[in-house]
Amino acid sequence: MSENDEKKALIQEKYSSLFMITCTFFGAILESLLLYFIKGEFPYEVLAGGLAQLLF
Numbered sequence: 001m002s003e004n005d006e007k008k009a010l011i012q013e014k015y016s017s018l019f020m021i022t023c024t025f026f027g028a029i030l031e032s033l034l035l036y037f038i039k040g041e042f043p044y045e046v047l048a049g050g051l052a053q054l055l056f
Contacts, residue, residue: 025054 028050035043 021054025050028053 028046032043032046032050035046
């Protein structure tokens with residue numbers, strides 16, 4: 001494995017958890033907006049869960 005490949009692997013390992021956290025948070029936002037348009041009321045529980053996951 002060359003040095004360049006090792007650097008790419010380190011970057012992927014470093015930012016993979018951050019990527020999963022941001023995708024989960026954006027998923028919670030999109031889900032809450034979808035439920036708002038379907039039900040007509042904003043589900044604060046979904047957004048609060050996404051924020052809690054983002055903090056922990």
